[in-house]
Amino acid sequence: MVRITPAQPVTIHGRDAHDRLIAESDGIVYVLTDCCEASVTGTVDGAACRACYRPVPDSMGMAWTSAEWAEGIRSGVVSITPRA
Numbered sequence: 001m002v003r004i005t006p007a008q009p010v011t012i013h014g015r016d017a018h019d020r021l022i023a024e025s026d027g028i029v030y031v032l033t034d035c036c037e038a039s040v041t042g043t044v045d046g047a048a049c050r051a052c053y054r055p056v057p058d059s060m061g062m063a064w065t066s067a068e069w070a071e072g073i074r075s076g077v078v079s080i081t082p083r084a
């Protein structure tokens, strides 16, 4: 489990094919919630928005290293639409 602290600069990459915002902080790439554009945290029931604790799909709790993410982009596994 990776803990993201607000002090670290966050880069927004854009939206993925599922229209979810993708952010990067401290070498870790992760999905932001639709409701609050916050990171996802684990709860006893699964995954939830870190800001409002609304439940989100477990798949949104995934994270990647910068290298894994770059490889995914390079190989076409993931695609990003830059944030308007």
Ligand SMILES: [Zn+2]
Pocket (backbone or CB within 6 Å): 033, 035, 036, 037, 038, 049, 050, 051, 052, 053, 054
């Ligand atoms: Zn929320």
